[in-house]
Amino acid sequence: MVDMTPTFAPLRSASHSERGSSVRRMASRQVVETDVIYRQFSSGLPCWIADRAGVRRPLPVDRWLGGDASTADDRRIDEAILELCTGPTMDVGCGPGRFTAALAHRGIPALGVDVSATAVEMTLERGGKALHRDVFAPMPGCGEWSHVLLADGNIGIGGNPMSMLRRARQLLHPDGIVVAEIDALPSGVCTKYLRWETDHCVGKWFPWAHVGRDAASALADSAGFLLISALQISDRFVVAMRVA
Numbered sequence: 354m355v356d357m358t359p360t361f362a363p364l365r366s367a368s369h370s371e372r373g374s375s376v377r378r379m380a381s382r383q384v385v386e387t388d389v390i391y392r393q394f395s396s397g398l399p400c401w402i403a404d405r406a407g408v409r410r411p412l413p414v415d416r417w418l419g420g421d422a423s424t425a426d427d428r429r430i431d432e433a434i435l436e437l438c439t440g441p442t443m444d445v446g447c448g449p450g451r452f453t454a455a456l457a458h459r460g461i462p463a464l465g466v467d468v469s470a471t472a473v474e475m476t477l478e479r480g481g482k483a484l485h486r487d488v489f490a491p492m493p494g495c496g497e498w499s500h501v502l503l504a505d506g507n508i509g510i511g512g513n514p515m516s517m518l519r520r521a522r523q524l525l526h527p528d529g530i531v532v533a534e535i536d537a538l539p540s541g542v543c544t545k546y547l548r549w550e551t552d553h554c555v556g557k558w559f560p561w562a563h564v565g566r567d568a569a570s571a572l573a574d575s576a577g578f579l580l581i582s583a584l585q586i587s588d589r590f591v592v593a594m595r596v597a
Contacts, residue, residue, distance in 0.1 A: 454481035
């Protein structure tokens with residue numbers, strides 16, 4: 354009979370010098386602009402998002418790129434988001450442009466806006482229109498857009514969702530709608546400083562707000578909107594708010 358009892362090599366704890374070497378490598382990573390990390394993850398290199406407490410998780414690159422790279426649930430809710438954008442749409446924080454390009458392919462006027470030049474280039478390559486600009490800077494068609502899209506949690510841009518919604522209200526015409534993706538958990542509003550990371554470099558810290566589903570109605574009301582619909586698929590939660 355063959356002995357099937359598993360055997361394990363003895364665990365070896367990292368030595369003090371090994372731990373110190375690892376810490377030094379992490380601390381010595383170069384601080385780079387966001388575009389550098391954008392190019393790295395778009396080429397398939399692993400990237401993470403981290404907070405100042407040291408907690409980090411993989412960037413959802415496959416979701417951002419869309420198409421076959423994303424999961425079936427992601428494709429379902431992306432489709433639901435697209436169906437909510439029935440008129441001229443400004444896609445704030447458009448990233449690689451999956452929504453901007455998809456709307457354009459459907460014949461719906463759409464404009465992506467992102468602070469990353471690389472993201473804007475990727476959007477243009479997909480057939481969308483995009484501006485390399487801060488959303489709080491002067492914008493074309495201000496007060497005339499029928500929809501403002503805040504996908505992938507972009508209601509949290511700048512760390513102040515109230516300011517983001519008030520800016521959206523300025524961009525929209527009087528009957529306009531914000532389509533915003535927020536956290537599916539009832540977590541209120543939480544602001545953190547985050548940065549993107551790779552094994553060899555890190556981005557700059559930036560403020561970001563997480564908005565829980567329990568905060569959506571009160572936040573909408575305070576910013577001059579009326580919450581009109583909500584949808585959850587898997588761990589993603591999307592709301593629509595009409596100008597009140």
